[in-house]
Amino acid sequence: MPVLNLRSDLAAADDLGTQMAEIGRRARAAARKMALASAQAKDIALRTIAECIRSRGPEILRENARDVAAAKAAGHSQALIDRLTLDEKRLAGIADAVEKIGALPDPVGRQLAAIERPNGLLIERIAVPLGVIGVIFEGRPNVTADAGALCLKAGNAAILRAGSDSHRSAMAIAHAMSEGLAASGLPADAIQIVPTRDRAAVGAMLSGLDGCIDVIVPRGGRGLVERVQGEAKVPVFAHLDGICHVYIHGQADLDMARTVLLNSKMRRTGICGAAETLLVDAACARTHLVPLVTALLDAGCAVRGDEAARAADPRVTPASEIDWRTEYLDAVISARVVDGLDAAIDHIETYGSHHTDAIITEDAEAASRFLAEVDSAIVTHNASTQFADGGEFGFGAEIGIATGRMHARGPVGVEQLTTFKYRVHGNGQTRPV
Amino acid sequence: MPVLNLRSDLAAADDLGTQMAEIGRRARAAARKMALASAQAKDIALRTIAECIRSRGPEILRENARDVAAAKAAGHSQALIDRLTLDEKRLAGIADAVEKIGALPDPVGRQLAAIERPNGLLIERIAVPLGVIGVIFEGRPNVTADAGALCLKAGNAAILRAGSDSHRSAMAIAHAMSEGLAASGLPADAIQIVPTRDRAAVGAMLSGLDGCIDVIVPRGGRGLVERVQGEAKVPVFAHLDGICHVYIHGQADLDMARTVLLNSKMRRTGICGAAETLLVDAACARTHLVPLVTALLDAGCAVRGDEAARAADPRVTPASEIDWRTEYLDAVISARVVDGLDAAIDHIETYGSHHTDAIITEDAEAASRFLAEVDSAIVTHNASTQFADGGEFGFGAEIGIATGRMHARGPVGVEQLTTFKYRVHGNGQTRPV
Numbered sequence: 001m002p003v004l005n006l007r008s009d010l011a012a013a014d015d016l017g018t019q020m021a022e023i024g025r026r027a028r029a030a031a032r033k034m035a036l037a038s039a040q041a042k043d044i045a046l047r048t049i050a051e052c053i054r055s056r057g058p059e060i061l062r063e064n065a066r067d068v069a070a071a072k073a074a075g076h077s078q079a080l081i082d083r084l085t086l087d088e089k090r091l092a093g094i095a096d097a098v099e100k101i102g103a104l105p106d107p108v109g110r111q112l113a114a115i116e117r118p119n120g121l122l123i124e125r126i127a128v129p130l131g132v133i134g135v136i137f138e139g140r141p142n143v144t145a146d147a148g149a150l151c152l153k154a155g156n157a158a159i160l161r162a163g164s165d166s167h168r169s170a171m172a173i174a175h176a177m178s179e180g181l182a183a184s185g186l187p188a189d190a191i192q193i194v195p196t197r198d199r200a201a202v203g204a205m206l207s208g209l210d211g212c213i214d215v216i217v218p219r220g221g222r223g224l225v226e227r228v229q230g231e232a233k234v235p236v237f238a239h240l241d242g243i244c245h246v247y248i249h250g251q252a253d254l255d256m257a258r259t260v261l262l263n264s265k266m267r268r269t270g271i272c273g274a275a276e277t278l279l280v281d282a283a284c285a286r287t288h289l290v291p292l293v294t295a296l297l298d299a300g301c302a303v304r305g306d307e308a309a310r311a312a313d314p315r316v317t318p319a320s321e322i323d324w325r326t327e328y329l330d331a332v333i334s335a336r337v338v339d340g341l342d343a344a345i346d347h348i349e350t351y352g353s354h355h356t357d358a359i360i361t362e363d364a365e366a367a368s369r370f371l372a373e374v375d376s377a378i379v380t381h382n383a384s385t386q387f388a389d390g391g392e393f394g395f396g397a398e399i400g401i402a403t404g405r406m407h408a409r410g411p412v413g414v415e416q417l418t419t420f421k422y423r424v425h426g427n428g429q430t431r432p433v
Numbered sequence: 434m435p436v437l438n439l440r441s442d443l444a445a446a447d448d449l450g451t452q453m454a455e456i457g458r459r460a461r462a463a464a465r466k467m468a469l470a471s472a473q474a475k476d477i478a479l480r481t482i483a484e485c486i487r488s489r490g491p492e493i494l495r496e497n498a499r500d501v502a503a504a505k506a507a508g509h510s511q512a513l514i515d516r517l518t519l520d521e522k523r524l525a526g527i528a529d530a531v532e533k534i535g536a537l538p539d540p541v542g543r544q545l546a547a548i549e550r551p552n553g554l555l556i557e558r559i560a561v562p563l564g565v566i567g568v569i570f571e572g573r574p575n576v577t578a579d580a581g582a583l584c585l586k587a588g589n590a591a592i593l594r595a596g597s598d599s600h601r602s603a604m605a606i607a608h609a610m611s612e613g614l615a616a617s618g619l620p621a622d623a624i625q626i627v628p629t630r631d632r633a634a635v636g637a638m639l640s641g642l643d644g645c646i647d648v649i650v651p652r653g654g655r656g657l658v659e660r661v662q663g664e665a666k667v668p669v670f671a672h673l674d675g676i677c678h679v680y681i682h683g684q685a686d687l688d689m690a691r692t693v694l695l696n697s698k699m700r701r702t703g704i705c706g707a708a709e710t711l712l713v714d715a716a717c718a719r720t721h722l723v724p725l726v727t728a729l730l731d732a733g734c735a736v737r738g739d740e741a742a743r744a745a746d747p748r749v750t751p752a753s754e755i756d757w758r759t760e761y762l763d764a765v766i767s768a769r770v771v772d773g774l775d776a777a778i779d780h781i782e783t784y785g786s787h788h789t790d791a792i793i794t795e796d797a798e799a800a801s802r803f804l805a806e807v808d809s810a811i812v813t814h815n816a817s818t819q820f821a822d823g824g825e826f827g828f829g830a831e832i833g834i835a836t837g838r839m840h841a842r843g844p845v846g847v848e849q850l851t852t853f854k855y856r857v858h859g860n861g862q863t864r865p866v
Contacts (some may be wrong), residue, residue: 032782036806115827121816123826128808130838214838235668235839256861263863349465371856373469375561383554383859392864393556393855394548405563405647405852406668407840419838422826423804426816428689430696431825 016196020204023159023192024212027132030189031157035129037186039106046102046149049180050095053145056176057091063168064141071165083139084165094145094173097397101149104396107414108155122425127418129155131214134205135399136228138163138220144173147219148191150399152181154417157190159213161205163220164197171195202227208234217399217412237412239377239403241327241353242272244385247344247370248292249361250283256382257288257360258295264358264385266299270329272401273356273388277324278335279344280309285337296333306336324351341366345373352376354403356388377403377410449629453637456592456625457645460565463622464590468562470619472539479535479582482613483528486578489609490524496601497574504598516572517598527578527606530830534582537829540847541588555858560851562588564647567638568832569661571596571653577606580652581624583832585614587850590623592646594638596653597630604628635660641667650832650845670845672810672836674760674786675705677818680777680803681725682794683716689815690721690793691728697791697818699732703762705834706789706821710757711768712777713742718770729766739769757784774799778806785809787836789821810836810843 037045053060064086071081086094113125133151135158137143144160151158162170174193182188194201205213206228215235218228225238246264248257264275278296280289285308293312296303303309304319316335323334324347338344348357356378359370367381378388388411390398395413402408408416470478486493497519504514519527546558566584568591570576577593584591595603607626615621627634638646639661648668651661658671679697681690697708711729713722718741726745729736736742737752749768756767757780771777781790789811792803800814811821821844823831828846835841841849 032808035808117825117827121820121825253861259863260861267864267866375465375468376854378855378857380857381859383857383862384864386864387554387857387862389864392550394550407852409852410855419842421809422811422843424811424813424816424820426814428686428693429816429820430692431700431817431819431822433700 016198016200017204019196020194020201020209023194024132024209026189027157027159027192028212030187031129031132033187034152034157034190035108035131035155037155039108041184041186042106042153042155043102045181045184045186046098046152048184049145049149049152049177050099050102052176052180052183053091053095053098053173056172056179057088060091060169060172060176061086061088063172067141067166067168076165080139080165084141084169086141086169090142094142097142098145098149101146101153101397101414104153104414107153107418112420119429120427121429124423124425125420126423127415128421130417130419132157132159132212133417134159134161134213134216134234136161136202136205136216136218136220136224138224139166141166141169141173143219144170144193145177146397147217147399148174148177150397150414151417152190154414156417157187157192159192159194159205159209161194161201167197203231206232206234208232219400235406237400237402237404237408237416239272239353239355239401242274242355242388242401243277243325243327243351243353244273244275244355244388245277245279245348245352245357246275246385247279247338247348247357247359248281248284248288249341249344249359249363249366249370250281251363251366252281252284252288252360253362254288254291258292260358260360260382260384261292262295262299265296265301265333266331267384267386269331271386273386274329275358275385276327276333277347277351278333279338279347280335281341281344282337282339289337293335296335300331302332304332304334308337309335327353341369345370348374348376355401356380356385358383358385377401449631449633450637452629453627453634453642456627457565457642459622460590460592460625461645463620464562464565466620467585467590467623468541468564468588470588472541474617474619475539475586475588476535478614478617478619479531479585481617482578482582482585482610483532483535485609485613485616486524486528486531486606489605489612490521493524493602493605493609494519494521496605500574500599500601509598513572513598517574517602519574519602523575527575530575531578531582534579534586534830534847537586537847540586540851545853552862553860554862557856557858558853559856560848561854563850563852565590565592565645566850567592567594567646567649567667569594569635569638569649569651569653569657571657572599574599574602574606576652577603577626578610579830580650580832581607581610583830583847584850585619585623587847589850590620590625592625592627592638592642594627594634600630636664639665639667641665652833668839670833670835670837670841670849672705672786672788672834675707675788675821675834676710676758676760676784676786677706677708677788677821678710678712678781678785678790679708679818680712680771680781680790680792681714681717681721682774682777682792682796682799682803683714684796684799685714685717685721685793686795687721687724691725693791693793693815693817694725695728695732698729698734698766699764700817700819702764704819705760706819707762708791708818709760709766710780710784711766712771712780713768714774714777715770715772722770726768729768733764735765737765737767741770742768760786774802778803781807781809788834789813789818791816791818810834
């Protein structure tokens, strides 16, 4: 009965639309209250939320077990099931992380600038919350608590949409968070979780819920980020790729180059700050190329190289054009010899993703040019690309890493989850005609 | 011959697409060079541009005369023709403004934060240019030079699209700017002017020219801003409305209230920072309402009021719901009595446009609550709303005022035309597993 099906689809769409609009409305109203919460009130609320996550532990683990059972029944990979599974230790880690976010300095109310004008006006630029942050995530259920807590710490409301695998776990964690907010006198509505697996809910969030979402943060694989960046009608904090480079300059110390390169590539291969391409300057290739390529290969990393890299070791396989644009997220690296600093920068600007790029050199001038001319969110000199992380930057925690140019760039911590307003203090000033 | 017409339309579209893509490509390449220009090089270039505008004055005035003649032939209003017309004095003003922008402090390269980590890493957050800024404007041809110079000062390239009325004037000014850039060793391509009146060029810009535009700034009427905000695939710095409020709190000094109110409304009625609604607290309505309403009426301002305001003076006409949402941009104001600070804030949050709102009061606590709780880009205490201007904020000049929450909010000066990157300085640090 196609007519009836159509009608019930429409009814479902209407319900979802109404439901999502209500979520947006509640989040916006809660955000107005959160924006005025004191540093102490937010700190207490986050500690209370941590307590609620602990006390609701059995319930969260029960819901998580249902998610895990469903994932197993659906035949998902062991890796996915591992990421999804919570136990008491992981749950304790989630609660501790929320408490730690509560203890961070309050990013709201900071005076970012003060301007005294000749007419006596005092103009202050003051940090205020962004408003309502939409977080769309996949996989690990801890993102519910982490991302939600970061949003709250910065005085925002959050609308969270979990992937369907972690839906039940995320719902249970979010309810514990709302409970903690209410128990400490802040609006329970400041944490909204989308209660349906319907993928149309993602589309509704990307439309901005009629002005009720100020920014979207996708946390997940390339497919999710690509969809969000392509369809969102509101700003997005994200990175699509982390094609990070390590450039060994002619004046690089070989031991340092080897140590930093191995850490950049192999410490963890699946994170966005992992190096994907090695550039060795022609000026040091004769001495540095063989030891560096050998070290990678010996550490279990496959190397795909240009002619020079292939000549360094028979285990190196040929790189094709597509390799320079590939984020392997695995124990694989592309490698080539470049003819000087300009060629290295050109390669990075042509093939890179403006995430994190490193130069290894003892030459201060070359380092300075590299740091200035490589147009990436993070540029490092004699330091691993794997430092691309809010925790390593001293931000306490991060909601993600952004490679866009607007507002937030690099690790997005609580400071970047604020915006600002101008407060103008006068004593009757008028503007001359 | 519809088939032939169709073909020629397609050919034109292809040409436009190719042309716009080329403009984007050139701007992006120029932006990379501009980003590395020293403060001194940019200052010299802007002085040279000012010289070129002066020396090409006769040509610019000739092209402007053709624009004016076309506008007259098209039967445009005298107001439009006035705004469009350049003379030697106005042209000198344009050149002087460019020189003044050149003399501003360089916003690029500022250290916005420095973080020393326990592992010895020094992490700097450094201001860098945004990249390529698209400016779409109507009316006054001076926007070509003003907006272009602000973009250049912040190390960006600009793609300028003039309204069709000022097309010839804008082309002549833009060519003088490119000439000035080339003469001082910076890329002439850093100023791109769209050489066609074809409105499809605007659509191409709003699509972001395949990643070659980082942000769009519309300068013009509500229709333009609405189209840009609705269609742009890239971030936009703009405000749609300036529905600014003056709230006379119960503890307001009457003389100050009258002076600031008259200035907020009547200094200039056509600018976005002009007040559009007067809110008088019930606590002082008995003493303040009549003198304030009378002062407005006597100054030639029409008043549309609620019952209380109408009772204050027979010349007050009734306000309808729509008045509270109207930006008159004229000598008209809506007026009502509100019952306390919370009611005033509720009115502003319900009907306002988050641009600029003022409280007049001698009560510091009420002022502090208003400044904190009114969620507008600019909030003032005992100061005219007409201070909403980059020049008045000490920014030297502004490209516009933004009411969005991301990146730039309030007057957008050269600082807001920058973003940042992180520079990480190490001596071989690796991240522990």
